[in-house]
Amino acid sequence: MYPELIHIGSFTVYSWGLMLAIAVIISIIGVQKYFANAGLPKEWALDLVIILTVGGVAGARLFYMLLYQRDVLLHNPAQLFAFWQSFSGLVWYGGVAGALIPFIIYLKFKKLSFFKATDILAPFIALSYAIVRIGCFMAGCCYGEKTISHWGVIFPVVDNSFRYPTQLYSSALNFLLFFLLVWLYPRRKFDGQVFIIYLLGYSVYRFIIEFYRDNLITFGAFSLGHIVTFILFVMGIGLYYYFGRRARGL
Numbered sequence: 510m511y512p513e514l515i516h517i518g519s520f521t522v523y524s525w526g527l528m529l530a531i532a533v534i535i536s537i538i539g540v541q542k543y544f545a546n547a548g549l550p551k552e553w554a555l556d557l558v559i560i561l562t563v564g565g566v567a568g569a570r571l572f573y574m575l576l577y578q579r580d581v582l583l584h585n586p587a588q589l590f591a592f593w594q595s596f597s598g599l600v601w602y603g604g605v606a607g608a609l610i611p612f613i614i615y616l617k618f619k620k621l622s623f624f625k626a627t628d629i630l631a632p633f634i635a636l637s638y639a640i641v642r643i644g645c646f647m648a649g650c651c652y653g654e655k656t657i658s659h660w661g662v663i664f665p666v667v668d669n670s671f672r673y674p675t676q677l678y679s680s681a682l683n684f685l686l687f688f689l690l691v692w693l694y695p696r697r698k699f700d701g702q703v704f705i706i707y708l709l710g711y712s713v714y715r716f717i718i719e720f721y722r723d724n725l726i727t728f729g730a731f732s733l734g735h736i737v738t739f740i741l742f743v744m745g746i747g748l749y750y751y752f753g754r755r756a757r758g759l
Contacts, residue, residue, distance in 0.1 A: 510646070510647055510648060510649035512649060514527060514647075524647035524648055525641070525648045525650075527644065528647070529640075532638075532641050533559075533562050533637070535640070536558050536633040536634075536636065536637050540554040540557065540558055540629060541555065547625070553619060553621070554629075556615060557612065557615065557626065557630065558630075558633075560611050561608045561612060561634075562608075564607045564608035564609075564611045565604035565608035566604065568605070568608060569603045569604035570599055572600040572602060572603020572606070573600045576726065624700040624704060624752075627701070627703075627704035628694065628697060628702065628703040628704050630704075631703045631704045631706075631707035632691045634707065635684075635690060636684070638679070638683045639679075639680045639684045639687060642676045642679045642680035643676070643680050645676040645679075646674060646676035649666040649667065651675065651676050652664045652674070652675065652676070652722075653721045653722050653723055654721055654722065654723050655670045655672055656671055656672060657671065658671075658673075660673060661673065661674075662674045672723065673721045686707065686710045686714070690703050690706065690710075693706060698753070699755070699756035701752050702749075702753075705745050705752070706749075708741055708744070708745040708748075709745040709749070711738070711741070712738040716734075716735055716738045719732050722734070
């Protein structure tokens with residue numbers, strides 16, 4: 510793996526951080542185009558992408574430390590911001606929570622519909638996730654269980670065993686989800702449809718991938734990820750049923 514792409518003195522370019530930067534730049538360009546087509550100020554797109562990125566990374570880092578490094582967080586809170594050491598200490602679910610609160614506050618301040626905004630953002634969330642997962646693979650984090658299949662990859666930062674490259678599975682599936690959402694956006698029947706389809710697609714794919722990931726927190730055959738994605742899936746079904754009926758005037 511290549512967690513550090515460039516290292517000159519104290520200057521280091523991390524592969525995960527580079528992939529995140531690429532994802533943010535592409536998302537800003539794409540979301541600005543969608544906002545302009547929807548008659549919305551392009552600068553709002555920049556604001557929202559930055560809010561989602563900063564809030565998401567901060568929430569993901571905090572959630573990771575609360576789950577796996579609570580003692581470190583209590584004795585040295587500065588480690589919460591020690592991203593220069595490693596970008597592997599992040600949890601997606603914490604990222605959602607960290608991004609959602611400032612995101613909703615911003616939308617209310619601008620009087621912008623939550624579902625109108627998330628329909629535009631959803632494809633680029635999937636695309637960003639796909640790009641960042643490549644960074645996870647290069648960093649050697651978020652790896653899978655041990656395997657004897659030909660798909661196995663050795664992650665030297667862990668051990669010398671062959672493991673499922675679950676980061677690449679996640680990346681490939683999110684690229685597919687991105688193209689599906691881009692196709693769906695101009696064909697959507699109601700505000701929120703694209704976002705809800707993203708929610709359902711993410712939940713289904715992640716629930717399956719969790720069986721192949723190496724997880725520290727498990728409940729029998731299921732992981733914490735299984736529980737969270739199952740809840741998201743149920744929420745998505747409920748939202749689709751509600752808004753779908755309302756769009757049909759039922």
